[in-house]
């Protein structure tokens with residue numbers, strides 16, 4: 001049997017390798033900058049950011065939104081961001097319309113032209129996130145997708161894709177996703193002159 005602590009050490013090494021892989025691609029930096037610009041422009045024009053994802057990516061969507069509406073590093077004004085995470089909305093929509101509609105229905109109700117959807121999926125193929133992108137497009141929203149692997153279906157449904165091109169387990173991709181999320185928030189604050 002493999003030594004469990006050896007596996008743990010390998011996890012850390014692999015995490016470092018995946019971060020290096022992401023950092024070695026020039027398109028990684030370009031896509032973060034484009035995503036930041038798109039989000040800042042929306043906020044400056046009075047629009048909002050809506051984030052969504054499943055499982056760990058829902059936690060990431062919530063983490064992203066709360067650090068904008070709440071607090072990241074220092075005190076500043078609240079920024080307009082919300083994750084689709086209300087259990088009563090999600091259970092009702094899943095029960096009555098199907099799980100694929102849980103995010104798109106929220107966007108149909110609350111998404112407005114000029115808002116930005118931040119769609120998070122390590123595979124890029126989750127049906128409800130795909131539907132969210134289609135609904136956002138119909139509402140005239142912009143779409144930033146945070147993906148893994150080859151970007152999946154989301155790659156062709158978004159305006160800006162930030163991709164962690166790792167084909168192994170989702171947890172490795174998610175570990176870089178949260179770094180990207182924190183960096184995006186910092187970038188938004190810097191561009192809005194709200195942070196040093």
Ligand SMILES: O=C(CO)[C@@H](O)[C@H](O)[C@H](O)[C@H](O)COP(=O)(O)O
Nearest residue numbers: 054055056057121122123126170171
């Ligand atoms: O956090 C993890 C795995 O690290 C899981 O909860 C994971 O998020 C779930 O399996 C999701 O359903 C995967 O969806 P996606 O990333 O492919 O869109």
Ligand SMILES: [Zn+2]
Nearest residue numbers: 056170171174
């Ligand atoms: Zn996870």
